[in-house]
Amino acid sequence: MTLKDKVAIITGGGGGIGSATAELYASKGAKVVIADFNEQAGKKAEERIRNQGGEATFYKVDVSDLEDVHNLVNFAVEKYGSLDVMFNNAGIDIHKPFLEYDRESYQRVLDVNQHGVFYGMQAAAKKMVELGKKGVIINTSSIYAYVVAPGSFAYHISKSAVKIMVTSAALELAPYGIRVVGIAPAGVNTGILDDYRKQGIMDIIEGAQMSNKLIEPEEIAQTVAFLGSEESSAINGSIVKVDDGALGFKFRFEHN
Structure with a gap:
């Protein structure tokens, strides 16, 4: 996959899918800006990459702050001279029953x-257009943009919005040569599942996937690397389901 010398911003880059993707991009020759609100985790991710001989810089960001995100994009371009890939990955879930969900x-x-x-999409797109980059x-x-589970009302709404945002932005940015794509993971072995771990129901989460286990962040990173490369040039406006088949079946049938 052609990522050498590309400049990539990865939000939520301090852990989980984000840090795994940052490490993979750097190993393939990309220059990575690790963007995260968690300064300790972000700096550790930067250190790991540098110790492996990769190029990475941490930048503390609150993705819910518009000005902060624009400053992040400007920082990346000032640091590395360009912007080729923007991976808007930062996300949270506050797990509560619907009737207890507060404003x-x-x-x-x-x-x-x-x-x-x-x-992140708009800030990156504006900078890419300014630079004349076909980024x-x-x-x-998430698969929870397609199916629902108890206790994740706001998460479902937010991830469903991201799904249509991909298609809408791809249409408007196509004339500039900018592709917009998305991923929809299922159960990934990250901290966002900690509430389910505390409830002791991880067997249900794992059993929702065809391999009967969680997906590792490094597996998701491989797909993100492909989508950021020139080899995926025909994929645009699409959500790639990296779900180990979780959306493909309702009941599991074990074969002896």
């Missing part, structure tokens, strides 16, 4: 998962 929790999830993605914008949606 603050609802707004916070949408601010990060939905509005933060819009801010790629990649957004993290």
Whole structure:
């Protein structure tokens, strides 16, 4: 996959899918800006990449703050001279029953998962147009943009919004040669599943996938690397389901 010398911003880059993607991009020769609100995690991710001989810089960002996101994009271009890939990956989930969901929790999830993605998309697109770059914008949606589960009302809304944002932005940015794509992971082995771990229901989450186990962040990173490369040039306006078949069946049938 052709990523050598590309400049990529990865939000939520301090952990999970974000850090795995940052490491993979750097290993393939990309220059990576690790953007995260968690300064400790972000700096550790930067250190790991540098120790492996890669090029990475941490930048603390609150993706729910429009000005902060524009400053992030400007920083990346000032640091590395360009912007080829914007991976809007930062996301949260506040797990509560629908009748107990409060305004603050609802707004916070949408601010990060939905509005933060819009801010990142637009800031990156404006900079790419300014630079004359035919870049790629990649957004993290979820299989929960297609199906629902108890306790994740705001998460469903935000990830559904990301799904249609991909298609809409791809249409408007196509004349500039900018591709917009998304991924829809299923159960990934990251901290966002901690509430389910505390409830002792991880067997249900794992059993929703054909391999009967969680997907590792490094597996998702491989798809993100492909989408950011020139080899995926025919993929535009689409959501790639990296779900280990979770959306493909309702009941599991075990074969002896």
